[in-house]
Amino acid sequence: MAETKTGQIDKLIEQKVDDQIDKFVRDVADKISNFLKQNGDYDGSYLYVPSEWDKDHNNCRTVKELRHDSMYDVRKGLYTGLKKQVKDKMIAKATKELLEKVSLLS
Numbered sequence: 001m002a003e004t005k006t007g008q009i010d011k012l013i014e015q016k017v018d019d020q021i022d023k024f025v026r027d028v029a030d031k032i033s034n035f036l037k038q039n040g041d042y043d044g045s046y047l048y049v050p051s052e053w054d055k056d057h058n059n060c061r062t063v064k065e066l067r068h069d070s071m072y073d074v075r076k077g078l079y080t081g082l083k084k085q086v087k088d089k090m091i092a093k094a095t096k097e098l099l100e101k102v103s104l105l106s
Helices: 004-037 071-105
Strands: 046-055 062-069
Touching: 004 062, 004 071, 046 071
Parallel strands: none
Antiparallel strands: 046 062
């Protein structure tokens, strides 16, 4: 029974983290889209993103070519990248905070 409750709590924490990442990505994408619209883009539904990179004389990466991606693809890319980079750390932090709160109840 305890495993089931723990599993449910883990799922709730994971869903909360997914929701936080999703909200952040939507907020960023909305800001980009609004910026595009306010500054002359017809509807803000596409964004130029790097498709190919070069190295300059200092060996720094510079954009060689751009592609025109939909904001859906931009959001999906941000979401996927952020999940890969920080989701596990966010879950660990949320779990630790929950355990600290539970220990205060004891």
